[in-house]
Amino acid sequence: MTTAPWLAVRELVVRRGRAALACAVIAAIAATVTATELVARAREEAVAAQIDAMGPALTVVPRGTSTGELARYELGEAALPASAEAAVRAALGRDLRAIERRLVVHRELAGTRVPVVGVAADALPMPLHGPDSVALGSELARRLGNEAGVALDGRELRVEGVLPSTGGVEDLGLFLPLAAAQALAGVEGVNELRLSLRAGVSSRGAEARLTRASLGAAVIRSDRGDVADREAQESLSRHRGSAYAVMAAVAALCLVIAAHLDAAERRVELATLVALGASRRTVLGALLFRSALLAAAGSALGAAGGAALAAAQDPAVAAALARAWSLCVATVGAAVAVGVAAAIPTALATIARDPVRELQEG
Amino acid sequence: MIRVDNLTKTFAAPGGGEVHALAGVSLWIDRGEFVAVVGRSGSGKSTLLFAMGGLATPTAGHVQLGETRVYDLDREARAALRRTEVGFVFQTFNLVPYLTCLENVALPALLAGSSRGEATDAAARVLERLGMSARSRHRPAQLSVGERQRVGIGRALVNGPRVLLADEPTGNLDPATADQVVDLLRELNGEGQTIVMVTHDLRLAARAGRIVRLRSGALDTDPPERVTA
Numbered sequence: 001m002t003t004a005p006w007l008a009v010r011e012l013v014v015r016r017g018r019a020a021l022a023c024a025v026i027a028a029i030a031a032t033v034t035a036t037e038l039v040a041r042a043r044e045e046a047v048a049a050q051i052d053a054m055g056p057a058l059t060v061v062p063r064g065t066s067t068g069e070l071a072r073y074e075l076g077e078a079a080l081p082a083s084a085e086a087a088v089r090a091a092l093g094r095d096l097r098a099i100e101r102r103l104v105v106h107r108e109l110a111g112t113r114v115p116v117v118g119v120a121a122d123a124l125p126m127p128l129h130g131p132d133s134v135a136l137g138s139e140l141a142r143r144l145g146n147e148a149g150v151a152l153d154g155r156e157l158r159v160e161g162v163l164p165s166t167g168g169v170e171d172l173g174l175f176l177p178l179a180a181a182q183a184l185a186g187v188e189g190v191n192e193l194r195l196s197l198r199a200g201v202s203s204r205g206a207e208a209r210l211t212r213a214s215l216g217a218a219v220i221r222s223d224r225g226d227v228a229d230r231e232a233q234e235s236l237s238r239h240r241g242s243a244y245a246v247m248a249a250v251a252a253l254c255l256v257i258a259a260h261l262d263a264a265e266r267r268v269e270l271a272t273l274v275a276l277g278a279s280r281r282t283v284l285g286a287l288l289f290r291s292a293l294l295a296a297a298g299s300a301l302g303a304a305g306g307a308a309l310a311a312a313q314d315p316a317v318a319a320a321l322a323r324a325w326s327l328c329v330a331t332v333g334a335a336v337a338v339g340v341a342a343a344i345p346t347a348l349a350t351i352a353r354d355p356v357r358e359l360q361e362g
Numbered sequence: 363m364i365r366v367d368n369l370t371k372t373f374a375a376p377g378g379g380e381v382h383a384l385a386g387v388s389l390w391i392d393r394g395e396f397v398a399v400v401g402r403s404g405s406g407k408s409t410l411l412f413a414m415g416g417l418a419t420p421t422a423g424h425v426q427l428g429e430t431r432v433y434d435l436d437r438e439a440r441a442a443l444r445r446t447e448v449g450f451v452f453q454t455f456n457l458v459p460y461l462t463c464l465e466n467v468a469l470p471a472l473l474a475g476s477s478r479g480e481a482t483d484a485a486a487r488v489l490e491r492l493g494m495s496a497r498s499r500h501r502p503a504q505l506s507v508g509e510r511q512r513v514g515i516g517r518a519l520v521n522g523p524r525v526l527l528a529d530e531p532t533g534n535l536d537p538a539t540a541d542q543v544v545d546l547l548r549e550l551n552g553e554g555q556t557i558v559m560v561t562h563d564l565r566l567a568a569r570a571g572r573i574v575r576l577r578s579g580a581l582d583t584d585p586p587e588r589v590t591a
């Protein structure tokens with residue numbers, strides 16, 4: 001039983017020159033697939049990050065039915081039910097990419113009512129350190145002008161930086177750590193869950209699912225997030241699968257030809273093996289294993305090369321290279337499966353031949 | 363020990379009709395015999411040899427190896443029989459080109475289920491016996507044709523088969539080397555190895571213990587012929 005892999009390894013190692021061409025084609029295909037996939041993933045992540053910066057696809061807020069309730073929400077006195085976040089995760093599952101918890105209250109500042117937004121300490125481009133650390137929306141920063149500090153409810157605040165403009169109400173906001181906002185409003189929970197969806201997931205559909213899930217809260221959909229998601233999907237993911245299928249077919253064709261040429265050249269050798277008492281399984285195994293090994297070697301070389309190439313060209317890929325190994329493993333695994341499948345017809349034809357005839361003709 | 367009973371092998375001729383490669387051959391070969399099979403080209407020598415080795419299913423008749431009726435076995439059981447009971451030697455050596463001599467000789471032992479260590483030890487002993495130890499690590503292409511045939515014989519011997527079946531083992535060798543190979547076969551026969559050798563060289567056939575002559579797929583003398591060396 002172990003003779004088959006041993007023979008295949010010996011044959012490929014000693015006569016590697018004969019397998020070099022097929023190996024090179026497989027490597028080129030694997031390199032193309034790996035590089036394309038890695039660059040596409042890096043681009044998708046970059047686009048997703050851009051979409052996040054623009055705003056969430058969906059926002060979950062407390063439901064207000066009367067003017068009084070709405071006012072309480074505006075003041076930050078009404079929080080979402082504690083179960084809302086778990087209900088959102090259950091309803092959206094893997095389609096939910098990120099969830100950001102916020103507490104939004106309103107206060108007078110620089111002569112206007114501004115949204116005071118409690119966020120996670122790492123949610124902004126600049127980190128917030130401690131309860132007095134804040135970041136300003138660009139419009140609020142402009143209105144405050146050159147005033148050295150900011151005071152809120154009589155507390156001096158340290159400005160860590162100004163956020164890039166989004167063109168929305170956020171530009172007027174004052175951002176501070178969530179715990180500080182909760183202390184300010186005297187509220188335990190949050191009153192806003194900002195949901196980012198996986199690329200390609202329709203925000204309209206997600207909204208419908210959340211509505212059915214009866215969160216005890218209102219769901220607001222942002223068309224902007226929806227459009228951006230769809231654009232990302234259009235530009236990146238749509239046709240990759242079919243391109244890879246074509247590549248796999250080319251690889252399979254190459255391996256079919258390689259297996260055929262190999263078996264044709266080794267007819268006498270394989271018939272001799274049968275004469276020596278090799279079982280059909282051994283001959284079959286040696287041919288299938290050889291093809292699998294060829295595909296594995298070619299695709300491993302190609303995947304490594306493709307990853308290196310993509311990383312050299314694209315800094316975003318280089319940054320995410322540590323995660324590329326799973327893609328390389330998947331590429332090699334797929335190549336091995338194609339290699340085995342490609343050799344099956346030739347291997348079956350080989351064991352069906354009359355060994356005596358092969359020996360007489362050889 | 364080997365009993366061939368009314369063996370017939372018929373091929374369909376390409377243009378229609380039939381070719382009778384073997385037409386009712388009966389033969390008895392004792393343990394320890396060295397039999398040469400001679401005859402014209404196309405007389406059925408190779409067909410008889412492969413049929414005796416369980417590789418060519420006859421159209422009619424039987425081959426019995428020891429107690430076993432070879433063609434009562436299924437294909438896998440016949441492969442198992444070839445692994446342990448039969449050693450084939452070929453005119454063109456048919457060594458596996460990418461394996462070393464040692465590995466070529468070890469191959470049948472590996473196929474028969476020996477561990478790598480056991481198979482290598484057995485192969486080394488055989489090569490030693492054949493005076494080929496110095497060539498263990500060489501590949502067939504690095505050897506002279508006479509040395510290749512020695513390795514081919516070593517490969518046939520490694521599992522201690524009941525019978526060595528050699529099809530024109532000297533066909534690709536110059537006369538001097540051919541004589542050396544037949545010397546070797548005679549030595550092995552002297553040690554008790556049963557051998558059937560196909561040849562059309564009557565000078566070499568005369569050095570075997572017995573000559574069996576085929577003509578158009580039938581024995582040339584009255585079968586069953588029985589002469590001991």
Ligand SMILES: Nc1ncnc2c1ncn2[C@@H]1O[C@H](COP(=O)(O)OP(=O)(O)OP(=O)(O)O)[C@@H](O)[C@H]1O
Nearest residue numbers: 357373374381383402403404405406407408409410
């Ligand atoms: N697969 C086959 N199909 C058709 N005819 C065959 C086949 N194998 C052998 N024969 C025919 O059977 C006859 C005997 O062939 P065989 O090879 O046994 O002869 P041989 O005595 O070994 O000849 P040589 O000395 O040339 O090797 C020949 O006429 C040959 O053409």
Ligand SMILES: [Mg+2]
Nearest residue numbers: 407408409529
């Ligand atoms: Mg012949």
